Amino acid sequence: MSFGATLVAIVAILAWASLRHRRHSTGQAAFPASDPAENVALAREVAALRNRVEVLERILTDQRGSIDLAREIESLRER
Template sequence: MPWSVAFMVIAIVLITAIARTSKERYRAMGRAGAEQAAPTELIASRDEVRQLKERVAVLERLITDNHGSVDLSRQIEELRDR
C-alpha cells in the first residue's frame, strides 16, 4: 500500500510540473507574437503597401483598357520612374 501512495504522489507532482511548463511555454509564445514593429518600420511598410496598391491599380487599368501603344508605353515608364 505505501508504494501505491508514493506512486500517486509522484504522478501528481509530474503532471503538475508538465502542466506548469506547458503553460509557461504558451505564455512565452504569446508574448513573442505580441511585440509590435517599431513605428518607423510600420510607416515604411504602410508606404510600401500604398505604392504597391497604386502600381497594381495601374497594371489593372493597362490590362483592361484598350489604349494605344503610345499611352501604354507612357504608363509603363511612369511605373518604372517610381
C-alpha cells in the same frame, strides 16, 4: 503507416505541442512588437505597391491600342 512513420509523427506532434505550451506560458507573442517608425515605412510601401497594382490593372483592362500601351509603359519607367 509503418511503425517508424508513426513514431516520427508522434514525436513531431509532441514537439509542436511542447513549443506551443512554452510560448503560451511565457506570454511570448507570435510576432514581436515592431517599431512605430517601421510601421509607418511599411504603410508607405504598401500604399506605393497598391498604386502600382492599380496602374497595372488599368493598363491591362483598357481597350486602347498597343501604341498607347507602349507609351504608358515608357512613362512609368521614367518615374
